[in-house]
Amino acid sequence: MSMTSERPDPKRQAQLIAELRRDVKQREKGYRARALKIYPHICTSCGREFSGKRLRELTVHHKDHDHDNNPSDGSNWELLCVYCHDHEHEKFRMKDHLGRSSPGDDEELPSISNPFEGLDTLLKPSRSESKSEKGKP
Ligand SMILES: [Zn+2]
Numbered sequence: 001m002s003m004t005s006e007r008p009d010p011k012r013q014a015q016l017i018a019e020l021r022r023d024v025k026q027r028e029k030g031y032r033a034r035a036l037k038i039y040p041h042i043c044t045s046c047g048r049e050f051s052g053k054r055l056r057e058l059t060v061h062h063k064d065h066d067h068d069n070n071p072s073d074g075s076n077w078e079l080l081c082v083y084c085h086d087h088e089h090e091k092f093r094m095k096d097h098l099g100r101s102s103p104g105d106d107e108e109l110p111s112i113s114n115p116f117e118g119l120d121t122l123l124k125p126s127r128s129e130s131k132s133e134k135g136k137p
């Protein structure tokens with residue numbers, strides 16, 4: 001702990017962090033509780049029902065992936081079990097990835113339907129064509 005000299009009150013900092021954590025937790029608890037009130041305790045994706053202790057496995061997903069967007073009518077929420085929630089985010093990431101670039105699209109596979117065609121041009125000494133192409137003085 002060599003940085004303590006710059007921060008005269010590490011206790012207060014810890015308190016602040018604890019407060020911040022509690023705040024986030026409370027907010028999270030807030031919309032989760034609200035979502036659980038609005039929607040049946042069923043995973044929207046796989047349809048499994050959750051109750052009692054297992055209710056912890058049911059999480060609130062934000063449809064637009066914006067955790068700060070919490071309309072009171074719950075239109076941005078979706079109850080998903082932890083597994084489906086994970087899957088949903090994976091899907092979102094994949095979509096994002098594929099949307100930016102499509103690998104293999106600009107890559108043309110060489111045709112191997114007629115292997116003798118290539119052999120024919122190799123046997124003929126018509127490669128001198130490239131000379132006129134690069135006909136710079
Ligand atoms: Zn599920």
Ligand SMILES: [Zn+2]
Pocket residue numbers: 060061062065085088089
């Ligand atoms: Zn989510």
